[in-house]
Amino acid sequence: MEDEELLSRAAWHYYHDGLTQADIGERLNLPRLKISRMLEKARRLGLIQVQINSIYGSCLALERALSERFGLHATMVIPALAGVNLNDRLGQAAAQYLMQTLQTGDMLAIGWGDTVTRALQRLAYTVASRNISIISLTGGVTGYLQGLGLPQIAAPNIHLIPAPIVASSVTLAQALREEPQIAELFAMTRLAHAALVGIGATNAQATLVQSGYVSPAELTLFQRMGAVGDILGQFFDSHGVPLDIPLHGQLIGVSLEQLRGIPIRIGASGGSQKVSAMVGALRGGHINVLVTDEDTATALLREGA
CATH class of the missing domain: 1.10.10.10 (Winged helix-like DNA-binding domain superfamily/Winged helix DNA-binding domain)
Known part of the structure; x- marks a missing residue:
């Protein structure tokens, strides 16, 4: 059997x-x-999908309020639950949304980070059974996708940018972006039906800092320049406007402007430390589908007023 x-x-x-x-x-x-x-x-x-048929099952009032406040295509708010890994729960919710959204033959573009990884772990069966292609939006994705338990996904259906997310110099980054293989992958991202990205905060626990791509001193400088968060390594202010900083020239990945060309842009994020970053991302229109928890949703409505 x-x-x-x-x-x-x-x-x-x-x-x-x-x-x-x-x-x-x-x-x-x-x-x-x-x-x-x-x-x-x-x-x-993803072999098992649980659907709760209740208006309270996904905090409907908060979903409606957030969608109206920020002009979102869709919002998924999960009930608060203390003492449980929030990224894991948000990854599960994001995967559930994608299971309901992705059709046979679609292409899913992915950012990087813990919540994105946890969502992908739960999408293995859906991706394989529906012949869905996965393409990375930045370099640096290969490492954290290893060991996800996705053996049933055909190798031709996975397209990862073969480069780090941050190059050592602007010159090297430009050269890498112009490499035919990488340039072709950038062009392919325009075919994506949906994108799943994380939203980073500007604190010492940020993935870019933990991974060594941004030093604590650089992060402090970005904060003084008005940075509240990042998506795909690109820092933005409270209105979602990207900062003018050298780091952005060193990135190997699509720009936030290019990201907005993808029809469905899902941001999965939560926690009090992420609220300012999430408000900036929402105001900037970088995402149009939000997956979060009810405590964060309440804080977003308060701060984003």
Whole structure:
């Protein structure tokens, strides 16, 4: 029996037939612990999709208010839950939105960061079964995509920019962007139906700082220049206007202007430290679909007034 078929059988017995994990184990001749792990794997791969049919299931009032305030195409707000990894929950929600949005043969453009990675982990089955192509919006993506458990995705369907996200100089960055292979990938991003990006804050926990691409001293300078956050390594102010800084010339990736050419631009982010960055991204129109939690949603409406 194929692994995917076994996962599907276990999921069907548990969610549709109402069998306990012990009952399923007896039917499939497997220990209960194995069944538990299989159900978790099926959920993470996207084989299992949970839909809550309630107006309160996704904080509808906050979704409507955010969509109206910032002119969004769609908003998904998940209930607050203390003591659980927020990026993991937001990644799950972003994956759920994409499962409902992506059609057979579509292309999904991706940024980089923890929340994006967690969403991709849960999209493996959807991407493979619908023949969806993945293309990176920046360099530096290859490293964090390794080990995601996406073996069933055909290699020709994954297009990653073979370069770091930040080059050592503006001259080198320009040369890399003009390389035929990289230039072709940049052109391909214009074919994407949807993009999934993270929104970075300007603090010591920012991915760019943690990865060593931006030093704490540089970050302090950017803050003094008005930076509130970044998308794809590009820092912007409270109105979403990109800063004029040398770092942007060293980036290997699409610009925020080019990003806005993609029809569906999903920003998945949350937490009190991200609110100012998210407001800037929303005001700048860099994203038109927002995935966040209800505490952050409330703060966004307050700060973005």
